[in-house]
Amino acid sequence: xxxxxxxxxxxxxxxxxxxxxxxxxxxxxxxxxxxxxxxxxxxxxxxxxxxxxxxxxxxxxxxxxxxxxxxxxxxxxxxxxxxxxxxxxxxxxxxxxxxxxxxxxxxxxxxxxxxxxxxxxxxxxxxxxxxxxxxxxxxxxxxxxxxxxxxxxxxxxxxxxxxxxxxxxxxxxxxxxxxxxxxxxxxxxxxxxxxxxxxxx
Amino acid sequence: xxxxxxxxxxxxxxxxxxxxxxxxxxxxxxxxxxxxxxxxxxxxxxxxxxxxxxxxxxxxxxxxxxxxxxxxxxxxxxxxxxxxxxxxxxxxxxxxxxxxxxxxxxxxxxxxxxxxxxxxxxxxxxxxxxxxxxxxxxxxxxxxxxxxxxxxxxxxxxxxxxxxxxxxxxxxxxx
Numbered sequence: 001x002x003x004x005x006x007x008x009x010x011x012x013x014x015x016x017x018x019x020x021x022x023x024x025x026x027x028x029x030x031x032x033x034x035x036x037x038x039x040x041x042x043x044x045x046x047x048x049x050x051x052x053x054x055x056x057x058x059x060x061x062x063x064x065x066x067x068x069x070x071x072x073x074x075x076x077x078x079x080x081x082x083x084x085x086x087x088x089x090x091x092x093x094x095x096x097x098x099x100x101x102x103x104x105x106x107x108x109x110x111x112x113x114x115x116x117x118x119x120x121x122x123x124x125x126x127x128x129x130x131x132x133x134x135x136x137x138x139x140x141x142x143x144x145x146x147x148x149x150x151x152x153x154x155x156x157x158x159x160x161x162x163x164x165x166x167x168x169x170x171x172x173x174x175x176x177x178x179x180x181x182x183x184x185x186x187x188x189x190x191x192x193x194x195x196x197x198x199x200x201x
Numbered sequence: 202x203x204x205x206x207x208x209x210x211x212x213x214x215x216x217x218x219x220x221x222x223x224x225x226x227x228x229x230x231x232x233x234x235x236x237x238x239x240x241x242x243x244x245x246x247x248x249x250x251x252x253x254x255x256x257x258x259x260x261x262x263x264x265x266x267x268x269x270x271x272x273x274x275x276x277x278x279x280x281x282x283x284x285x286x287x288x289x290x291x292x293x294x295x296x297x298x299x300x301x302x303x304x305x306x307x308x309x310x311x312x313x314x315x316x317x318x319x320x321x322x323x324x325x326x327x328x329x330x331x332x333x334x335x336x337x338x339x340x341x342x343x344x345x346x347x348x349x350x351x352x353x354x355x356x357x358x359x360x361x362x363x364x365x366x367x368x369x370x371x372x373x374x375x376x
């Protein structure tokens with residue numbers, strides 16, 4: 001993380017001096033949420049913040065953003081990226097996008113560890129198992145890479161939607177805002193959509 | 202089976218995130234029916250597996266808690282095919298979250314916090330990890346000037362005796 005952050009900090013300072021604008025430090029996570037709120041106009045949503053570095057379920061209660069659930073080990077985006085590397089997917093435009101495209105061809109669902117602890121989630125055990133079993137699944141069990149991508153997406157996104165649902169039930173909120181890089185995934189979006197539309201009924 | 206007949210007379214009690222709760226009569230006793238609902242957003246296989254696994258785990262833990270003399274609702278009947286759990290209805294119970302909102306004074310808070318701590322200690326000493334310790338999952342009952350604390354919702358529970366699992370159970374709790 002250090003390298004890229006350093007480069008961006010230099011670029012930001014440069015731009016600020018070039019244009020004589022003040023450089024204002026902003027909390028990364030709050031910036032994600034506030035940008036999302038600005039664009040969507042959601043007033044008081046439960047926020048699912050999912051990216052390569054973070055996985056959190058956040059709600060604004062009693063005057064501040066509070067983390068109701070989060071990953072207890074690696075972020076969901078990290079899990080997806082590392083799996084993409086295991087199966088030699090391209091990084092262009094992003095490993096998550098490649099997994100998403102692959103998953104569309106998946107037909108068989110493989111049971112993977114589904115770890116939800118209250119409102120928290122865990123992905124590292126799931127990734128280890130996939131590392132360990134990859135060869136077995138592909139060569140001996142006859143599953144395809146697409147099946148693996150499909151099962152991985154179904155499992156991790158179900159976990160995310162479930163913890164979001166729990167947080168919403170706990171806080172009594174009605175809106176959801178998904179922010180962060182993994183939020184681009186259309187399968188996650190459609191699952192969240194299915195869940196919210198059931199709730200509206 | 203009679204289950205479907207009785208369910209017709211059930212009244213909706215609460216729509217939770219994971220299950221719908223009904224109140225109905227079961228062999229002459231007022232009982233709480235917990236039906237885990239199908240989640241359309243999940244893959245069918247995954248959904249079925251999760252519902253069955255959690256129902257069975259909940260029943261196992263409820264029974265084990267009773268053996269350990271931890272206050273939990275009594276189990277009356279289980280139907281894994283329909284994902285239904287029928288258990289004792291604690292009619293005078295108040296969810297801890299609401300109880301805390303109504304309560305006043307730090308003395309009362311520390312009294313109830315001690316109760317919560319002792320209940321969780323008993324659970325952990327019995328190698329049970331609750332998995333979802335929130336203020337929504339405790340019921341406070343006041344009977345004959347005595348305050349009792351019931352633990353509910355064991356769908357995410359499991360057995361373990363390691364410090365790590367117990368610590369995660371506590372740190373993941375929203376209390």
